[in-house]
Amino acid sequence: MTPRPPALTKADFEALSEFRYQLRRFLRFSEDAAQAEGLTPQQYQLLLHVRGFPGRDWATIGELAERLQTQQHGVVALVARCVAAGLVTREPGETDRRQVIVRVTPEGEKSLRRLAQRHRTELQALSDVFQVAHISAFNDRG
Template identity: 65%
Template structure:
């Protein structure tokens, strides 16, 4: 679960609202790009994200259902349904973990790798094009070192 920052007693300024608005706008533009890119490949953004999180799992080439649920910020049963659809499409496969049979490993298949590589390249290019515009402005409720103001 993500940690909630303590609420500041300082009122937000117009600049704070502008910074928050700009951040949300840039974030939404990137997410819209991602949705469109996945759709152009015949995938949903959730399918792309599932494959991305499998490939991006630190220290191994698979991810568990629980890890994927955390990364996708989704319920486990929803992730199971997503894995079912991806498995039926030939994008991923499940394997029982040899050390702990309670853990289901989700691995990318060659077809999933091909889709993921194409989409990840597009996403990297889009992020590079946003460099300098996709930023988080410091809100006035925080000092320059990031510490909350009294």
């Protein structure tokens, strides 16, 4: 029989609330920073996930759909808008021509670097807050 988890305390609710608040503040910062750079938040996220894909500097539509937690047809439309804006290129896969490989252009890279630097600075400022707001509700209290 699985042991019953400990009851949530007022402190647990406060920690969860603080975490969600700080997370939402960061997301709002991210949205505003992207728009100030002339990008939509979705364009910034796409650039980030292409450039930040583990082990390589490109990604497929399917991989981006997973990273963005959205449907592939939505990513196809987003990639098309980014291609039109000069932010990314797309090309058929080398081994599977049905795959579409997305790469960041030099212009996209410039915008991405500026935004990523701003995000890193903001995350460094929030790191203490996130450590303090560690969710004790998920820790064992024995």
